[in-house]
Amino acid sequence: MSPDRAPTAETLRSGNRRALARAITLIESTNAAAREAADELLAAVLPMTGQAIRLGVSGSPGAGKSTFIEALGLAAIAAGHRVAVLAIDPSSAVSGGSILGDKTRMERLSVDASAYIRPSPSSGSLGGVGEHTREAVLLCEAAGYDVVIVETVGVGQSEIAVAGMTDLFILLQLPNAGDDLQAMKRGIVECADLFVVNKADLDPVAADRAARQFESCGRAGSSARTVSALRGDGVAALWAEIEMRFREASTRGEIAERRRGQIRDALWASIRTGLMREFRAEPRVTAALAAALDDLETGRAAPGAAARGLLRLFRGGEDQ
Numbered sequence: 001m002s003p004d005r006a007p008t009a010e011t012l013r014s015g016n017r018r019a020l021a022r023a024i025t026l027i028e029s030t031n032a033a034a035r036e037a038a039d040e041l042l043a044a045v046l047p048m049t050g051q052a053i054r055l056g057v058s059g060s061p062g063a064g065k066s067t068f069i070e071a072l073g074l075a076a077i078a079a080g081h082r083v084a085v086l087a088i089d090p091s092s093a094v095s096g097g098s099i100l101g102d103k104t105r106m107e108r109l110s111v112d113a114s115a116y117i118r119p120s121p122s123s124g125s126l127g128g129v130g131e132h133t134r135e136a137v138l139l140c141e142a143a144g145y146d147v148v149i150v151e152t153v154g155v156g157q158s159e160i161a162v163a164g165m166t167d168l169f170i171l172l173q174l175p176n177a178g179d180d181l182q183a184m185k186r187g188i189v190e191c192a193d194l195f196v197v198n199k200a201d202l203d204p205v206a207a208d209r210a211a212r213q214f215e216s217c218g219r220a221g222s223s224a225r226t227v228s229a230l231r232g233d234g235v236a237a238l239w240a241e242i243e244m245r246f247r248e249a250s251t252r253g254e255i256a257e258r259r260r261g262q263i264r265d266a267l268w269a270s271i272r273t274g275l276m277r278e279f280r281a282e283p284r285v286t287a288a289l290a291a292a293l294d295d296l297e298t299g300r301a302a303p304g305a306a307a308r309g310l311l312r313l314f315r316g317g318e319d320q
């Protein structure tokens, strides 16, 4: 997108969906001029952000994320909210395919005037999936959405990133998942604030058992619920609980504290990404890299010394 077509903070605030769509496209752009326009837009809208309940939802393909988000989104709308859904699909950058699957499945939510749904392919994620999505959350808030749901598939690092930008991170599970707890990635289980065992209609007894197992293995303060996203069982109650938890955590200052930690982490993540990009693009480094790797592989240099040599080159100093 050319930066002169960038939407203004005012059009965004008016709740204009096309302005929001264009703003998100702008922040996803890797073009330098667009990036500058995006940074200006973000700076202008920042005072209009922060009011939303930010939810992360992750789970394996087929766990029912799309069905669940649609049901939860409709429950939130029924409770008077405006809901934005951002779907990160880590597969699309690599394969061109999609593991989030059929985007049109949220049929009822996508036609609701109080909802906005945006698939966010991680293609060209120079700033990382995390950075763009974090910015897209802010844009949705500026456009007046007071519930923002970030969906991601339970593979790779994307759920850690999503847990790091939301107030409440939900891991969607199947009724038989409790049997396989050992196989689950520890870090991800520890990210979860709330385990939701979906498809309870298929096997209510197993779903209850799984919920109890998740309650005992999750970190302190996490909890577990069972729902049937397909039938809508338990979803409105879950929404009410999420809202109450958010309100109480806000009152205790926990949301603000969590967000402060998240933006500090985001700062360092952006600096790391930026430094790495500059390092890899520095001609003195690229010229010396092959030889340095060769020295490592043939045992002529140790990694630490090789890294220090490359860093000296990066800074413009003499080699070794």
Ligand SMILES: Nc1nc2c(ncn2[C@@H]2O[C@H](COP(=O)(O)OP(=O)(O)O)[C@@H](O)[C@H]2O)c(=O)[nH]1
Residues within 6 Å of the ligand: 059, 060, 061, 062, 063, 064, 065, 066, 067, 068, 100, 101, 105, 198, 199, 200, 201, 202, 227, 228, 229, 230, 231
């Ligand atoms: N029986 C049952 N099926 C469900 C439920 N939720 C989702 N499904 C089905 O599970 C399949 C995968 O759902 P989907 O929402 O696309 O999962 P996603 O890949 O995690 O987004 C679909 O056929 C859904 O209709 C549920 O609560 N009960």
Ligand SMILES: [Mg+2]
Residues within 6 Å of the ligand: 065, 066, 067, 099, 100, 101, 102
């Ligand atoms: Mg899906």
